Amino acid sequence: MATRIEFHKHGGPDVLKAVEFTPVDPAENEIQVENKAIGINYIDTYIRSGLYPPPSLPSGLGTEAAGVVSKVGSKVTHIKAGDRVVYAQSALGAYSSVHNVPADKAAILPNAISFEQAAASFLKGLTVFYLLRKTYEIQPDETFFVPCGCGRRRDDCLPVGKSIGCEADWYRRQCAKSANCAAGRRMAGH
Structure with missing residues (x-):
C-alpha cells in the first residue's frame, strides 16, 4: 500500500x-517513483481551490518531486529501477x-544533490533555463532584465547569468523582502 494526498x-x-491506495504498474513510457521529497508550488493552491480545476475529482495534487525509481515501463530505456530521479510537470499526484x-x-x-534540494528547485531551474537559454539564448556580455528583482526569479536567474558572463538589470516595485531591494540595482556579472 502507498499513501497520497x-x-x-x-x-x-x-x-x-491522506488516502491509502495500491499503485498500478507504470505504462510503457512511464516510471514509478518512490518519492522521497515533493516540490510544493503555489499553483497547487489554485488547483485545490478550483481556480484551476483538475480534469476530475477526486484528484491528487502536485506535479514535482524527487525519489528512487521502483519500476519502469517496457519502452523506457534511459532510466532503470534504482535510479535517483527528479521530475516536474507530471500528471497531478506527486503528493504521494x-x-x-x-x-x-x-x-x-x-x-x-539531495532529494529535498532537487524537489524544491528543479521546476524553478527549468524556468530559468528556458528563459535564458531557449526562449532567447543569451550571450556573454549581454544584459538581461529581471522584473521585480527582489524575489526568487532574481535569485534563480542571477547565478545562471553570471555563469554565462552576462549582466542583469532588475528593479523592485513594492517589495521589502531584502535590503538589496533599495530601489533596484544593476548587477554586473552577478
Missing part, C-alpha cells in the same frame, strides 16, 4: 486527505509516496 471537493487546506510519471518528465539526479 487527494481532495474530493474544492476548498482550503482542510479538503486535503509512489507516483507514476512519464519518463520524459524525469531527469537522473546526481548523488551530490
Whole structure:
C-alpha cells in the first residue's frame, strides 16, 4: 500500500486527505517513483481551490518531486529501477509516496544533490533555463532584465547569468523582502 494526498471537493487546506491506495504498474513510457521529497508550488493552491480545476475529482495534487525509481515501463530505456530521479510537470499526484510519471518528465539526479534540494528547485531551474537559454539564448556580455528583482526569479536567474558572463538589470516595485531591494540595482556579472 502507498499513501497520497487527494481532495474530493474544492476548498482550503482542510479538503486535503491522506488516502491509502495500491499503485498500478507504470505504462510503457512511464516510471514509478518512490518519492522521497515533493516540490510544493503555489499553483497547487489554485488547483485545490478550483481556480484551476483538475480534469476530475477526486484528484491528487502536485506535479514535482524527487525519489528512487521502483519500476519502469517496457519502452523506457534511459532510466532503470534504482535510479535517483527528479521530475516536474507530471500528471497531478506527486503528493504521494509512489507516483507514476512519464519518463520524459524525469531527469537522473546526481548523488551530490539531495532529494529535498532537487524537489524544491528543479521546476524553478527549468524556468530559468528556458528563459535564458531557449526562449532567447543569451550571450556573454549581454544584459538581461529581471522584473521585480527582489524575489526568487532574481535569485534563480542571477547565478545562471553570471555563469554565462552576462549582466542583469532588475528593479523592485513594492517589495521589502531584502535590503538589496533599495530601489533596484544593476548587477554586473552577478
